[in-house]
Amino acid sequence: xxxxxxxxxxxxxxxxxxxAAVTRGPLRGAIMVAIPIIGAIQLSMVPEGLHLQFxxxxxxxxxxxxxxxxxxxxxxxxxxxxIAIVYSLHVRDTVQQVAAIMYAGSGLGAVFAGDLLTxxxxxxxxxxxxxxxxxxxxxxxxxxxxxxxxxIQVLSGVILLIGALFYAAENGTLAFGYIGLDGIAGWLIFIxxxxxxxxxxxxxxxxxxxPEATPTGTVFLSAFTTKVAVYALAxxxxxxxxxxxxxxxxxxxxxxxxxxxxxxxxVLAYSLINQVGFMVVGIGIGTAxxxxxxxxxxxxxxxxxxxxxxxxxxxxxxTGRINGSELGGLYKTMPKTTVLCIVGAASxxxxxxxxxxxxxxxxxxxxxxxxxxxxxxxLLFASAGVFHxxxxxxxxxxxxxxxxxxxxxxxPTNMLVAMFIAAGLCIAIGIYPAAxxxxxxxxxxxxxxxxxxxxxxxxxxxxxxxxxxxxxxxGLYPPELRxxxxxxxxxYRRVCPNILQRIFSIIWTVDRTLRHAFLVRLDRCLTFVAQxxxxxxxxxSRTYPAGSMVMWVAVIxxxxxxxxxxx
Amino acid sequence: MDNExxxxxxxxxxxxxxxxxxxxxxxxxxxxxxVIHRHVAHSWENLWGFYPIYGFVGCSILxxxxxxMRTFLMRPEDYYDKDDSIDIDVKESPVLTKRQVKDEQHTxxxxxxxxx
Numbered sequence: 001x002x003x004x005x006x007x008x009x010x011x012x013x014x015x016x017x018x019x020a021a022v023t024r025g026p027l028r029g030a031i032m033v034a035i036p037i038i039g040a041i042q043l044s045m046v047p048e049g050l051h052l053q054f055x056x057x058x059x060x061x062x063x064x065x066x067x068x069x070x071x072x073x074x075x076x077x078x079x080x081x082x083i084a085i086v087y088s089l090h091v092r093d094t095v096q097q098v099a100a101i102m103y104a105g106s107g108l109g110a111v112f113a114g115d116l117l118t119x120x121x122x123x124x125x126x127x128x129x130x131x132x133x134x135x136x137x138x139x140x141x142x143x144x145x146x147x148x149x150x151x152i153q154v155l156s157g158v159i160l161l162i163g164a165l166f167y168a169a170e171n172g173t174l175a176f177g178y179i180g181l182d183g184i185a186g187w188l189i190f191i192x193x194x195x196x197x198x199x200x201x202x203x204x205x206x207x208x209x210x211p212e213a214t215p216t217g218t219v220f221l222s223a224f225t226t227k228v229a230v231y232a233l234a235x236x237x238x239x240x241x242x243x244x245x246x247x248x249x250x251x252x253x254x255x256x257x258x259x260x261x262x263x264x265x266x267v268l269a270y271s272l273i274n275q276v277g278f279m280v281v282g283i284g285i286g287t288a289x290x291x292x293x294x295x296x297x298x299x300x301x302x303x304x305x306x307x308x309x310x311x312x313x314x315x316x317x318x319t320g321r322i323n324g325s326e327l328g329g330l331y332k333t334m335p336k337t338t339v340l341c342i343v344g345a346a347s348x349x350x351x352x353x354x355x356x357x358x359x360x361x362x363x364x365x366x367x368x369x370x371x372x373x374x375x376x377x378x379l380l381f382a383s384a385g386v387f388h389x390x391x392x393x394x395x396x397x398x399x400x401x402x403x404x405x406x407x408x409x410x411x412p413t414n415m416l417v418a419m420f421i422a423a424g425l426c427i428a429i430g431i432y433p434a435a436x437x438x439x440x441x442x443x444x445x446x447x448x449x450x451x452x453x454x455x456x457x458x459x460x461x462x463x464x465x466x467x468x469x470x471x472x473x474x475g476l477y478p479p480e481l482r483x484x485x486x487x488x489x490x491x492y493r494r495v496c497p498n499i500l501q502r503i504f505s506i507i508w509t510v511d512r513t514l515r516h517a518f519l520v521r522l523d524r525c526l527t528f529v530a531q532x533x534x535x536x537x538x539x540x541s542r543t544y545p546a547g548s549m550v551m552w553v554a555v556i557x558x559x560x561x562x563x564x565x566x567x
Numbered sequence: 568m569d570n571e572x573x574x575x576x577x578x579x580x581x582x583x584x585x586x587x588x589x590x591x592x593x594x595x596x597x598x599x600x601x602v603i604h605r606h607v608a609h610s611w612e613n614l615w616g617f618y619p620i621y622g623f624v625g626c627s628i629l630x631x632x633x634x635x636m637r638t639f640l641m642r643p644e645d646y647y648d649k650d651d652s653i654d655i656d657v658k659e660s661p662v663l664t665k666r667q668v669k670d671e672q673h674t675x676x677x678x679x680x681x682x683x
Contacts, residue, residue: 141648259633260641332574368608376609384625400576452605459596459618466593467626469586478634484646485637493647 008052008064009074009112010122012039013081013105021098028097029089035101036082039108043074050114059174062114068441069295073111073231075439076299077104079425080223080306087310087418088216099132100220107224111231115174116164116189119232123160123196126225127153133217134209142212148493149209152202153225156195163188179236190237197229197280198273200249204489206273207257211265211322215313218265222272222309223302230279230298239286244367247284248378250277255385257487262323262480264394265312268305271348271390274382275301281379282363285370288442293362296436300347300355300429307344307422308394311337314415315398318408324393324480329403336410338399343423347430349391349461350383355426357457358433358448365446365453383457384464391461392468397480593619 016035020028048071052064066074081104091097106125113119127150134146166185168174179186195202206226210218237243254270254277261267275297282294314337315330316322331338343354350356360383367376410416429436433448471477576582597619611617643649 255629256633256636259630260637331576365608373609380621381625381629384622385629388626388629451603452607455596455599455603455605456612456618459600460622462589462593462596463619463622464626465589467623467630469589471627471630476634477630478637481637481641482644483637484642484644486640486642 006051007042008109009039009043009078010105010109012042013101013108017098017101017105020101021094024094032085032097032101033082033089036078036085036104040075040078040082043071043078046071053114056117059117059168060115061117062175063109063118064112065114066112068439069231069234070111072295072299072439072441073227074108076227076302077107077111077224080104080302081220083303083306083310083418083422084216084219084223086421087219087313087415089414090412091214091216093136095132096136096214096217099129099136100217103129103133103220103224107228110228114176116160116167116176117174119176120157120161120164123192123228124154124157126228127157130221130225131209133220134213136214136217137212139212145209145212148489149205152195152205156192159188159195160192163190163192176235178238181237181240181242190240193229193232193236194246196225197233198226198250198276199246199280200253201488203250203254203273204487207254207266207269207487208489210269210272211263215317219306219309219313222268222305226272226276227298227302230276230283230294233280234283234291234294238283238291240284243280243284244372244375245284247277247280247282248375248382250274250280251382252277252378252385255382255389257485258385258389259393260478260483260485262325262483264322264324264327264398265309265316267324267389267394268308268312271386272301272305274386274390275305275348277382278360278363278379281367281375285363285366285372287366287370289362289369289444289446290366292437292440292442292444292446293359293366296440297356297359297363299436299439300359300426303422303425303429304344304347304355307340307419307426308348308390310415310419310422311341311344312394312398314411314419315408317415318411319406321406323482324397324401325482327398327404327406328401329399330406330408331399332403333407334399334410336416337419338395340416340419340423341395341399343426345391345395347426349387350457351430351461352449352454352457353427353430355429355436358430358436361448361453361457362446380460384460387461387464388468392465 013035016031020031023031046066048066048068050062050065053060053062055061081101084100084104088097088100103126106122106129110119110122110126113122131146131150131153134142134149136142163185164174166183166188167179170183170185179189181187181190195205198206210221213221233243251274254273258267258270258274261270279294279298279301282290282292282297284290312322315327315334318334319327319330321327347354347356350360364376364379364383367379437446468477576585597616600616600619605612607613
């Protein structure tokens with residue numbers, strides 16, 4: 001076992017994916033479950049530092065570098081991969097299973113990348129492997145959504161590559177450390193990270209593609225892509241004030257869309273952006289406490305958002321529906337899923353004793369301590385809002401509300417086990433946060449459980465619930481309606497195509513008119529010239545008298561005669 | 568639980584009980600504001616009932632604004648599919664029972680599993 005720490009985590013997953021591709025049945029299941037377990041054991045033995053480096057052209061590449069920040073993400077990615085693999089054990093679809101493992105491996109490759117070129121390679125790998133989880137749904141809609149997803153992800157990668165080249169030119173190194181927003185390279189890489197992090201106006205790939213993926217695919221998707229981006233921002237741009245404002249916007253705007261969205265997995269996609277917003281704010285503040293908050297919230301979010309996506313995946317798997325307008329009353333026949341979903345809902349809402357509370361409160365405290373008062377108010381509003389749409393709306397419309405008459409039973413055992421593990425972690429971290437805190441990059445001695453915090457958060461949440469009840473009883477709560485809500489993707493799915501179509505139709509019309517006008521002119525010219533020579537037996541007249549024809553024939557014959565004499 | 572049995576919230580009394588639990592909890596939490604001395608970082612936190620009122624008003628505004636947003640953001644479900652002739656048969660499959668879901672998955676998986 002001495003060689004094991006030398007093997008980068010991504011390599012284990014890629015090799016595992018290869019083996020899984022050529023096996024089948026229970027053996028493949030066993031191999032898939034074993035990969036993250038072996039990986040986690042291996043990772044727990046790895047010391048910090050550079051583990052793999054070589055020279056490429058003029059640059060030193062470091063494909064495998066370990067420090068506390070990357071370790072944190074490494075651990076949670078192993079946990080997420082394990083849970084998602086258990087959740088998808090019933091799937092018999094080679095492409096999807098292999099793509100999922102490769103995707104998890106790419107995520108690990110990206111967080112342990114020590115240089116920008118390696119990061120770029122895994123950045124693109126993330127895109128190309130994950131899109132198969134969307135396409136595996138095998139509907140036309142999923143295909144189109146996957147295509148849009150892939151284009152945006154690859155675009156982000158290309159911008160990252162250009163940024164990395166600029167960075168190398170500016171600094172003479174490709175090492176991935178603090179980058180900051182000075183110079184073109186800094187901005188390009190920032191934009192590349194921002195696209196993957198679902199910054200406002202670049203967020204629609206997420207709400208577009210995730211709800212179209214397979215029930216199991218979405219669980220994988222929710223764990224890796226955005227968290228890799230959060231990790232990259234935490235390494236490259238800690239303390240960048242712009243991130244505070246971007247993050248605050250990310251926490252607030254999606255909750256409005258989530259309230260009126262019908263597809264419950266799309267509601268979760270919006271709340272994913274909202275949660276990533278808290279992390280981005282933490283990174284933007286950049287103090288030890290704030291970074292700790294961002295990283296630990298990423299850690300917890302992977303687990304509780306995974307749990308929520310799993311519970312909704314179970315609903316979709318068992319009933320074939322996911323729209324709030326068609327569901328309801330499922331608690332009667334899916335009691336276990338209901339309870340597990342409520343644990344996830346309580347965690348994302350940051351109820352005391354659940355995992356969200358111990359990490360989100362760090363970001364909020366840091367915002368207050370560093371004088372971002374208005375940002376703090378926005379975060380507080382977003383906290384109430386996330387409880388409203390993810391904490392109440394998701395369980396309420398799926399499992400309670402009006403009885404839809406669907407009598408689907410709880411999902412297969414493997415799905416329940418995966419959800420149970422995730423729920424257990426949510427509660428364990430909530431009750432005993434010290435274990436999580438000991439893994440964090442900084443030691444801040446933060447204690448979430450003081451009377452002030454607990455009381456404030458509980459008051460906020462209970463009165464949010466009261467608002468929900470009041471609005472519902474008064475009939476003011478917007479009903480779930482079958483609908484599409486326009487978001488920023490309307491710009492590139494509707495407006496741009498329409499504008500292009502219009503521009504082209506104008507170009508074609510102008511082109512046709514011009515050609516037509518030219519032909520008419522030409523025709524007129526010819527007519528004019530012909531008219532000028534009308535009647536006369538000249539070179540350009542329209543009619544020739546028979547006499548002149550006879551004369552010309554005589555001339556040709558004469559020339560023939562002459563030529564024959566010349567010969 | 569049996570299918571046609573009376574379930575927990577089929578009885579309106581239980582719903583009432585849950586709501587009363589919520590109301591009383593809210594009242595208690597509000598009262599705690601006057602008992603527990605909190606160490607504040609922001610002057611607004613000194614206001615009595617800041618968090619409860621913020622939560623309640625914030626959520627109400629959230630819902631009202633979101634409802635208002637529907638007036639100009641809401642489109643038919645097939646809005647983006649309309650102009651693409653290829654997208655006609657992409658509707659979410661009609662309601663399936665558990666068995667049908669499983670059956671369908673198996674037939675689907677059957678032609679997809681291109682194992683060695």
